[in-house]
Amino acid sequence: MTSPAIRRYSTHLRDLKWTPAEKTIARKVYESALREELEAVVRETKQMAAKIKQVGDVWDLEHHLTQRRREIDREYDYRYSVLPEVFGNLIRKGRIREEDLRGLRDDKLDYIQAYSKL
Amino acid sequence: MTSPAIRRYSTHLRDLKWTPAEKTIARKVYESALREELEAVVRETKQMAAKIKQVGDVWDLEHHLTQRRREIDREYDYRYSVLPEVFGNLIRKGRIREEDLRGLRDDKLDYIQAYSKL
Numbered sequence: 001m002t003s004p005a006i007r008r009y010s011t012h013l014r015d016l017k018w019t020p021a022e023k024t025i026a027r028k029v030y031e032s033a034l035r036e037e038l039e040a041v042v043r044e045t046k047q048m049a050a051k052i053k054q055v056g057d058v059w060d061l062e063h064h065l066t067q068r069r070r071e072i073d074r075e076y077d078y079r080y081s082v083l084p085e086v087f088g089n090l091i092r093k094g095r096i097r098e099e100d101l102r103g104l105r106d107d108k109l110d111y112i113q114a115y116s117k118l
Numbered sequence: 119m120t121s122p123a124i125r126r127y128s129t130h131l132r133d134l135k136w137t138p139a140e141k142t143i144a145r146k147v148y149e150s151a152l153r154e155e156l157e158a159v160v161r162e163t164k165q166m167a168a169k170i171k172q173v174g175d176v177w178d179l180e181h182h183l184t185q186r187r188r189e190i191d192r193e194y195d196y197r198y199s200v201l202p203e204v205f206g207n208l209i210r211k212g213r214i215r216e217e218d219l220r221g222l223r224d225d226k227l228d229y230i231q232a233y234s235k236l
Contacts, residue, residue: 048167069177
């Protein structure tokens with residue numbers, strides 16, 4: 001479901017202008033979140049593998065990894081036209097905090113905040 | 119490629135009659151091979167997981183498990199109409215030995231031997 005706030009803005013999302021300073025902030029937050037996500041996958045895998053007792057646990061691990069890979073592919077997309085949605089989603093999931101994005105202008109922050117509450 | 123021996127017999131493969139004694143032998147060899155295969159998957163997974171250093175190794179593991187699962191699904195099929203091919207394949211791969219199948223009649227062993235040489 002798209003919130004009214006997002007519907008109100010959504011035709012303009014892809015037209016937002018990102019300044020070089022904003023791009024630097026965005027890139028840094030994005031890369032850091034992605035790195036932490038991938039490190040988490042490595043940890044989860046080792047933990048699940050250590051607990052494998054029977055082959056069913058192996059297929060559970062395979063399924064989990066496939067899901068994680070698809071989820072990460074879907075959630076991490078560094079196109080400026082979708083980045084406010086990406087950041088909103090990462091805030092909602094607790095991967096980043098709103099204050100990490102300090103320095104972005106309100107036109108982006110408004111979108112990000114709206115997406116974070118979906 | 120189908121060998122001449124198999125082509126000569128192949129219309130009759132599904133018409134082979136399996137005696138109860140043969141079914142007992144076949145079931146035992148099949149179950150034992152499958153159990154060993156699955157135990158091997160568990161071992162491989164733990165070994166690969168223990169060596170994971172970065173996220174690329176995780177996706178390699180996921181890919182390997184998907185391949186193994188599909189391979190096992192394809193290679194283990196306990197329908198009597200395909201069992202000679204299944205056993206021939208397992209012999210070729212060194213998962214079982216011809217002598218494990220002692221007690222099967224020549225009509226099956228001929229097929230199995232032919233498939234094992236494909």
